[in-house]
Structure formats: C-alpha cells, structure tokens
Amino acid sequence: MMRQYELVERVQKYKPDADVALLNKAYVYAMQKHGRQKRASGDPYISHPLEVAAILTDLHLDESTIAVALLHDTIEDTSATRAEIDAFFGEEIGNLVEGLTKIKRLDLVSRKAQQAENLRKLLLSVADDVRVLLVKLADRLHNMRTLYYMRPDKRRRISEETMDIYAPLAGRMGMQDMREELEDLAFQYINSExxxxxxxxxxxxxxxxxxxxxxxxxxxxxxxxxxxxxxxxxxxxxxxxxxxxxxxxxxxxxxxxxxxxxxxxxxxxxxxxxxxxxxxxxxxxxxxxxxxxxxxxxxxxxxxxxxxxxxxxxxxxxxxxxxxxxxxxxxxxxxxxxxxxxKEGRTHAGDVVSDESSVFSWFRKTIEALAEGDNPEEFLEHTKLELFQDQVFCFTPKGKLIALPKDATPIDFAYAVHTNVGDTCVGAKVNGRTMPLVTRLNNGDEVEIIRSGIQVPPPAWEEIVVTGKARAAIRRATRAAIRKQYSGLGYRILDRAFKRAGKEFSREVLETVLYRLGQKDVEDVIAAVGRNELSSNDVLRAVYPDHKDERVTVKPNTEEGWVSLPSGEGMAFRLPEHDGKIDDMRHFMPLRGLSEGAVVRFAPAGAVPGDRIVGIAEEDDSITIYPIQSPILQHFDDEPNRWIDVRWDIDSTNEKRFRVRVGTSVLNEPGALAKISEKIATLDVNIRAIKMEVVADDFAQVVMDLEVWDLRQLNQTIHQLKLLDCVATVARLFE
The missing domain is CATH 3.30.460.10 (Beta Polymerase, domain 2)
Incomplete structure (x- = not known):
C-alpha cells in the first residue's frame, strides 16, 4: 500500500509548490473516517483512495483533485457530511466530493432506469467540472485492478458496465492509455477464454x-x-x-x-x-x-x-x-x-489546442442535448450512440465542419446541423451527387440537405440513423405526429360525449382536472381518448363528478357468433364459423408447385396474389396455403417435410377474388359502419363476412373478411380506410 509521504513526493515531482498541508489534511481525514473498514481483498479501505490518488498523480493533476481522490468515498461510506467537508476543505472540494457521491453506483444490468438516471447525473456533473470524471475514472480503474476479489457475478456485472460506459468515456476524453487498460481488465472477465x-x-x-x-x-x-x-x-x-x-x-x-x-x-x-x-x-x-x-x-x-x-x-x-x-x-x-x-502554470505549444472552450465545449453541448431526453432509458441509449463511437468529419456546402459517428447517414448530418433541418429533410447531395438517405458518409464528404416544408420524418428513419440526437428528434416528431392524429379523433369523441350529456366541451374545462386523469396537459388527455387509453365517460365524470350516464350498456353476447350492442350504437352481423380450413380450390388452382389434382385450401385469414405464400401438407393429403407472415407457421418449424414451395400463377385475365381478413378499430357512433361499407364498395371490394364488437365506451372492433383481386388492392383498401375520420386503426389479420 502506498504511504502518505510517497503520495506527497509524487505530487511534488511535477508540482514543487504543491499545497502539501492540504494533501496531508485530506489523508488524515480520510484515514480517520474510514477507520477499520476493509476491502474485499482484506486490505485496509484507506488503500483504495490512496491508490486512486496515485493514479491521478500519473496524470499530473493539481493537489485539489488529489485531495478529492482521497476524500471521494467519505460521504458515501463513512459518517462524513458535505457540511463537514466544506468546513475543512472548502466549498470547491465539497462540490466535487458530493458530485462523486451522487453517481457512486451505476448498475447497468439489474436496474437499468436507475443506472441511466445516475449516468445522467454523472455527465451533468462532468459538464460543470471535468475533474469529477477524472476521479471517477481513476476510482473505476483501481476497482478493476482489484476486481479478482469480488464474487464472479459481480465481476461480470462491473466489467460489462466498465466496457459499456467508463472505457468509452475515457476514450472520448482522450485518455487512451486508461481506456485500453479498462477495456483489457473488463475483457478478461467478460470473455476470459x-x-x-x-x-x-x-x-x-x-x-x-x-x-x-x-x-x-x-x-x-x-x-x-x-x-x-x-x-x-x-x-x-x-x-x-x-x-x-x-x-x-x-x-x-x-x-x-x-x-x-x-x-x-x-x-x-x-x-x-x-x-x-x-x-x-x-x-x-x-x-x-x-x-x-x-x-x-x-x-x-x-x-x-x-x-x-x-x-x-x-x-x-x-x-x-x-x-x-x-x-x-x-x-x-x-x-x-x-x-x-x-495544470497550473503550464502551457502548451501553439500547435496544440489549449483553450478549454475548444477542447471541452463539444462535451458540454452534447450533454445538454442528451439531457433533453424524455426518459432515462432513452438518455442511456442516446449517450452510447453519441459519445461512444469512432468519428467521421463532413462539411456543409459553406465549409462548416460537422463531426459524426462512424456509419452516420445524411439524416444524421441534417440533424447535426439543426433539428428543424433534420425534420424537413427529403433528400441529400453527397459531393454534388444525389444519394439515398441511407448512404454511409465518409471523411471529407460535402453534404447538402434537400428540404421540404411539409415533410414529417418517417418512424422508419429511427432504424437508419446512428446519432442519439437524430434518434431522439425522430421519436419526438413521430410522437408529435401520432399525438396530433389521435388528438383530432379524441376531440371529436369528447365533443360528442359532452353534447350527449348536455354539457359544453372545451379544452379549458379539462385544465382543472388534469391531476384526476393522470395526464400532464390537456392535449395528452385528448390524445389518450383518441388512443382508447382513456374513455370519454371517465373524462366527463372528472369534469362533472355528479353526472350519471343514463344509457343502458349491454355486455357483449358472443353466442353463436352474434354480438349484442347497446341500443342505437351500431349493428351486428354473424361472422361464419370455420373449421380452420376454407375455400376448397380443387377445381381452381392459380398456384405453381403443386401436383395435378391436389386438394388446396386457404387458411382462415386467407391469402391474396402478391403475398409470399407457403403450402403445408395435411394428414388427409390436402394442402393449406398460408401467407409467410402467418404466426400459425411457427407450429410447423419442426416439420420441414410438410412445407411445400408454392407460388402464385395469376395473369391479367384472372376473374376470381381472394379472401383476406382485416381488423379495424372504429368510433362507436351511428353511421360508422355505413361509412366503412360505403368506402369499401367504392374500391370494388366485396365484404364476405363481418363481425362488430363494442370493446369500450368509445370504440368498437370490426373484423371483416374481404374479397379482393390482389395485394395491391388490399393495401389500397387499408390506406383508404385509415383516412376515414371514424376509423382509429386498420390492420390486416393473419389468424
């Protein structure tokens, strides 16, 4: 174990005028507070802060930072208090010790949200004073050097945390030697073989x-x-x-x-x-x-x-x-x-950047942007994306340098320039040539973003981008677009519900009852109603607690395929029962890959030309055709001999429609089913069977078996149904 005088000598070697009294006082205080505490190795606990301080002397840090290293565990593990630290060592050292205490434990595996929130605290503390991170990294390095004495499960957890967070942070701070040692120490426990x-x-x-x-x-x-x-x-x-x-x-x-x-x-x-x-x-x-x-x-x-x-x-x-x-x-x-x-009193040659604002301001700006995340888990994800990757350097047409992670796309570039540029991006020119937005950028590329005022970033972009800023902005824009969509629907639902109760509805009436509804603002309430997460009756009762709904609600009765609905709320139709196989096609077989005379049936949810399909041989020698997306196919994973490679054999003269099942969530109001039926009829689609069930006060679930010519017509039908103001969701069903 290092001795007190050895530590002082190490500091004096690179700083002869160091405040030795401060170092001695910090050592004595830490020694008294840790007392007889032991580490897992059996060594006196004071050996740990001494070794952390020694690591920092290798970096030639000032005596205040060395004192913080000696004191860094006192508030966390002893009877020491922040007030006591301030009284003995001053507010500056007290701030640093408390900053380290707040981010003492980062548990990556078992408590992800807490770990992410603690990482946020660490980085925000670092934004105020980078010495917090330097001491924390030295603390982690010594813990990794002595990790052998911990239980195997703790070794692995701490090593994974080191590899995921601390080693990349050391690299991002330019401390390459420390990063390499942290990675190697973690590697031997994560993958010892x-x-x-x-x-x-x-x-x-x-x-x-x-x-x-x-x-x-x-x-x-x-x-x-x-x-x-x-x-x-x-x-x-x-x-x-x-x-x-x-x-x-x-x-x-x-x-x-x-x-x-x-x-x-x-x-x-x-x-x-x-x-x-x-x-x-x-x-x-x-x-x-x-x-x-x-x-x-x-x-x-x-x-x-x-x-x-x-x-x-x-x-x-x-x-x-x-x-x-x-x-x-x-x-x-x-x-x-x-x-x-x-390093007080030391300067660097002019060829090395030595202004803190140049070297470290990027880190502050990144942390500020990351801190705007909506939840701790997103913050953790974005931090890893933003801070822990190799970089490429690209330029705007005006010559501004934009640093991006490796494999960044023009979309990442657009969001790095400005969030609004990213949100309105529709294309990009890379080195003067129009290129796809999925293009991976290289060092030195000049990127020009093509914009449109009516563009909304597609949710699929989230899978393309690699920067945390871009991913966060796309998620926010997607949530805003979805919220806007559901807000319109929710407003109409609430307006109808309030009118039915003889009350006047406005956004203002909701402001006083937000706490009852568990929502942050009025728009969240309206959107929650539109998403069917909150019923209009709950909102009505929150605003008018004395209101009583006099309508008679009848529980659904699904006997024999019928659904009974509350009076005046809609219509119900029988959906024919199936034996699991429908549409015997012995005499019409628009398929290739089958032997002559084969008995072919389509699965209950149907399949249409344009689908990727597969045949499953049945025990009675018939063949059932399923779309490749059908979840039923997983039951045949262990029976590859039953799978038959089939393809459509349809030409332009085809005169047969094919059955497919579609599910919709619609407003529970008079005329909704009529609007859907009318729209389907205008698209030259036949409704073969339909079933409607009220699943909430404001919504009904409608399942339809439609007959269409092909996949293109089906997709067009689904798209047109989504545009109806009475429809909340539409999706194809595969079972």
Missing amino acids: AYQTIRGKLNDLSDQNHVLVKHIEDELHALLLENGMDDAKVKGRQKKPYSIFNKMQSKSLSFEQLSDVYGFRILVGDVAECYRALGIVHTRWRTVPDRFKDYISNPKQNGYQSLHTTIVGPSRQRIELQIRTRDMHEIAEYGIAAHALY
Whole structure:
C-alpha cells in the first residue's frame, strides 16, 4: 500500500509548490473516517483512495483533485457530511466530493432506469467540472485492478458496465492509455477464454518478433536521421488483447490473418516536422491506400491530433504509423487531464489546442442535448450512440465542419446541423451527387440537405440513423405526429360525449382536472381518448363528478357468433364459423408447385396474389396455403417435410377474388359502419363476412373478411380506410 509521504513526493515531482498541508489534511481525514473498514481483498479501505490518488498523480493533476481522490468515498461510506467537508476543505472540494457521491453506483444490468438516471447525473456533473470524471475514472480503474476479489457475478456485472460506459468515456476524453487498460481488465472477465487465448498468442508473437520490432524501429529512426531529423523518436508497441479481439470480430479475421499487431509512433518537435516526417516515410515505402488520416488539420473533438498512415515497410511488413509532436503525444495519452486548465502554470505549444472552450465545449453541448431526453432509458441509449463511437468529419456546402459517428447517414448530418433541418429533410447531395438517405458518409464528404416544408420524418428513419440526437428528434416528431392524429379523433369523441350529456366541451374545462386523469396537459388527455387509453365517460365524470350516464350498456353476447350492442350504437352481423380450413380450390388452382389434382385450401385469414405464400401438407393429403407472415407457421418449424414451395400463377385475365381478413378499430357512433361499407364498395371490394364488437365506451372492433383481386388492392383498401375520420386503426389479420 502506498504511504502518505510517497503520495506527497509524487505530487511534488511535477508540482514543487504543491499545497502539501492540504494533501496531508485530506489523508488524515480520510484515514480517520474510514477507520477499520476493509476491502474485499482484506486490505485496509484507506488503500483504495490512496491508490486512486496515485493514479491521478500519473496524470499530473493539481493537489485539489488529489485531495478529492482521497476524500471521494467519505460521504458515501463513512459518517462524513458535505457540511463537514466544506468546513475543512472548502466549498470547491465539497462540490466535487458530493458530485462523486451522487453517481457512486451505476448498475447497468439489474436496474437499468436507475443506472441511466445516475449516468445522467454523472455527465451533468462532468459538464460543470471535468475533474469529477477524472476521479471517477481513476476510482473505476483501481476497482478493476482489484476486481479478482469480488464474487464472479459481480465481476461480470462491473466489467460489462466498465466496457459499456467508463472505457468509452475515457476514450472520448482522450485518455487512451486508461481506456485500453479498462477495456483489457473488463475483457478478461467478460470473455476470459478469448482473453487468455489472445494473450497467449501475443506472448508467443512477442518472443518471435522482438528482434523484428527493434529492426523496424532502428530503420525508421535511421531514415529520419539521414534527412536531418535528429530529435525524432521512434517507438514500437504491441496492441492490447481487446483491441486485437475487436478487430478480429469486426473484420471477421483470424489472429493469423492480422497484419498490424504492432504499431509505431514517431515523435517530433513541431507540426512542420510531422508533415516532413510523413513525406520522408512515404517517399521510402509504399503506402496502403485509404489508410491515411490527418487529425492535425482536423483534430478530434477531444483535442486529439496526429497523422495516421499505414505503409508496407521494412521486411515488407505492413506497419501502422502515428506521427505527432511531443505535446500532441501528451494530449493523446492523458487527454483532458493533460490540459493546461488542470495544470497550473503550464502551457502548451501553439500547435496544440489549449483553450478549454475548444477542447471541452463539444462535451458540454452534447450533454445538454442528451439531457433533453424524455426518459432515462432513452438518455442511456442516446449517450452510447453519441459519445461512444469512432468519428467521421463532413462539411456543409459553406465549409462548416460537422463531426459524426462512424456509419452516420445524411439524416444524421441534417440533424447535426439543426433539428428543424433534420425534420424537413427529403433528400441529400453527397459531393454534388444525389444519394439515398441511407448512404454511409465518409471523411471529407460535402453534404447538402434537400428540404421540404411539409415533410414529417418517417418512424422508419429511427432504424437508419446512428446519432442519439437524430434518434431522439425522430421519436419526438413521430410522437408529435401520432399525438396530433389521435388528438383530432379524441376531440371529436369528447365533443360528442359532452353534447350527449348536455354539457359544453372545451379544452379549458379539462385544465382543472388534469391531476384526476393522470395526464400532464390537456392535449395528452385528448390524445389518450383518441388512443382508447382513456374513455370519454371517465373524462366527463372528472369534469362533472355528479353526472350519471343514463344509457343502458349491454355486455357483449358472443353466442353463436352474434354480438349484442347497446341500443342505437351500431349493428351486428354473424361472422361464419370455420373449421380452420376454407375455400376448397380443387377445381381452381392459380398456384405453381403443386401436383395435378391436389386438394388446396386457404387458411382462415386467407391469402391474396402478391403475398409470399407457403403450402403445408395435411394428414388427409390436402394442402393449406398460408401467407409467410402467418404466426400459425411457427407450429410447423419442426416439420420441414410438410412445407411445400408454392407460388402464385395469376395473369391479367384472372376473374376470381381472394379472401383476406382485416381488423379495424372504429368510433362507436351511428353511421360508422355505413361509412366503412360505403368506402369499401367504392374500391370494388366485396365484404364476405363481418363481425362488430363494442370493446369500450368509445370504440368498437370490426373484423371483416374481404374479397379482393390482389395485394395491391388490399393495401389500397387499408390506406383508404385509415383516412376515414371514424376509423382509429386498420390492420390486416393473419389468424
């Protein structure tokens, strides 16, 4: 266990004028508060905050942050209070310790909503002071280093949480070394077999190739010396097991097929030397196409800068190279922790972004956008989408740089520009060419969004986009469109119900009873009625508690297929009973794939030309035809010998209609069924059977067996029925 004086010495090495009294006071306070507490390993608990503080000294953080590391568990696990921390150490340190206390436990697996809400607290705390995250990451790193002493189930849960949240956050903050260690520590508990296998192969490879790595280092260094770059430094390194595993999975490669297990870095003095070194290397060795990235002219949003290239180098080995200045290297290794803001008295060269507003403002803006999510689970999902992916950099026609996650589409680009641009997007030009909205964007693409004032984003876009902002905006727009649709229907239902009761209806009368109805606003009430989540009678009674409905309501009587409805509320028809198989087609067989004379029947819900269909052989040697979407087919999954490949054989001279079943939810009002029947008749569709059942005060369920020519006519019928003001929903039924 690290000693108090050792910690102080570590801080003084990089900050000779450090406030030693503050560090000693924090250590003594933490030691007294944790007392005889033990960790799962049996070590004194104080060893944990000491090791967390030691990790932060490796990042050369100021003494206030080191003191917070020593104190970070005191409020959570001891009798210490925020007021006491403020009194001893000041409000700034008190704020940081309390911020860490609020987000102490993140449970990814068992309490997802609570975990998501705690993640929101973490990121919002980070937006105020990034040191909260730095201490939290160091805390998690030490916990992962000592995870062996926990129960196996807790090891896996904590490792999954680390892999999903903390490692990507470290990467997004530019702390690449910490990210790699967190990933490797988590990987060995999440997939220990794969970890041990890759670790063994890397050890074997290291024994074989250490001479080759040294040879490549020496040859690169000699080349740079020949060209007058005397202070250039070259260093080779073996990639980590999780990085190797990730590449094997994403590229579907075996370990033996990997050609870039080793990477090399060239460190030089300034930006001009970075490009000079690149030219020297490219002049000597052939480059691998499409493997060059310039993160100096286009830095990553976390401040990372380097030139990346891949060459076929000495011994014809494929070599990945990173070329950067020493200041860039410090930023690349320590990320935001290397920032001058947290190292008093230190500055960086002008070629490295050193203004906190430039390096960190993107993180603040992203968090603010994510915090607008409608619920914690969406926040968690959007955060992962927004923060935890590799990036591509695209441009607007005016040259504005837009950073997006890998595999982003023009839709993501549109929403990154502005939510309104995304909502009204109807097309896109990529590099001057009109391209589909599902196109995956690449680095350097110029994207122009084509807009329409009447566009509403389709719900299907949610499956296309990859950014949290786009997905959240599409969901909001979809909910708003659905709400608008149901609001109109709900308003008419309520207006009719109030008039029937002799009352005047308006939105204003609902405002005073929102708490009774459990809704946030008036529009939510109206939309809930339209969706049949709230009955008009419940709303009426909420507004007028003394009102009594004098209508007689009769419970549905489904005996022999009949439905009895309340007087004056509608009509009922018998829906013929089936034996499970209808429409014997012995004499008319518009199908291919069947033997001559086969007895063919269609399933009860029918099938129409245009459907993908399948035949199922029955015990009596007949064949039943089902649409491929029919849920009944799952019962035959274990009997592949009964499946028959059949196809439609219909031409333009066909004069036979085909049965299909459709279900609708309609307003329970006089004339509704007549409107539906009239619309169906105008579409040249025949109603063969119909059944209507009142399922709520305001709605009735209508099931119809229709006869149509083909799938196109069926889809047109469903679309036209949806447009009727008395219809809430329409869907084809498959059973």
